[in-house]
Amino acid sequence: MRITEHYNITGPVPFVDVQIERDNLLFTHPTAIRNDLKSGLAASATARLGSYTAEVLRCRASPNAADQAKGLRLVKSGLNEPNETRLGYTRYGSQGHGWGPGLGSYLWNSLRNPLCRDGLLTGLDQLPVFIPRVGQDLISDMTTRLVFPELIDYTLQMAVQYPAMTRDLRKASFTVWDPTNRDWVTIQDVLPFVGGRQLLLVPKGWVSNKLLLAPRPYYNRFATTSVQEERIRYINGKADVPLKRDLHKEFPGVRELNVSQTLKAADKGTNLIELYTDFVDDGYEPMDDFELLRKTAG
Incomplete structure (x- = not known):
């Protein structure tokens, strides 16, 4: 059952109309968010993604033991897989396979890559180009967790626009990235509660069905x-x-x-990663409604 079916919403909607009971083969992606011209929250989300990436890379490059410990903690403890969006891969329901501390340690060790030390890697979406085992599902998990505050704001905006959603609102605690303190913090907020868990809506322009930087x-x-x-x-x-x-x-x-x-x-003075990122941004086109419906078909 789609979100619109559950709430008896008719007509087109601006969010991804996912199947509530299972995960859908779409992925939140930093490139899509960065290039979303319709959402006023995209700039804030992009800045939040950049803040986290910059802090992790700063800690990785630091000779200070406290910074090293903090960086490892940032990638291990805060990036548990979010299943509120119902996006990504899973075998049963919408629980997915998760990021987990093991993959967090793997990513931290992989950031010894000289591209990180030299300041060439600057974005999460660039990691799959150079680091094995970092694919679209993991990038989506990381992205969703990092832009969680913007997705909460967006979901509550949609609840105002579609009042039927307000009947299911429940308060819960969430771990989110705080760019001011440059750390994970816990907040409380309300979200629709559907199918035994919170529901987080995602703007159509924030998803892709593939890695955009590959x-x-x-x-x-x-x-x-x-x-x-x-x-x-x-x-x-x-x-x-x-x-x-x-x-x-x-x-x-x-x-x-x-x-x-x-x-x-x-x-030699040429930043190929920057050139590639600009190339992808220049040619980027969001998924159309037909593709979104096809990828979320029951």
């Missing part, structure tokens, strides 16, 4: 292209450029080449 496109468009530029030779005035298919055979490790070529380019 390792293979970066490898094809930027990493291997930079190798071609390094190896170009001119014979009798004609450019001799290695073929992409030959480079694919020579460099089968996609993320390994992504890292090494990004560092090489940075040494």
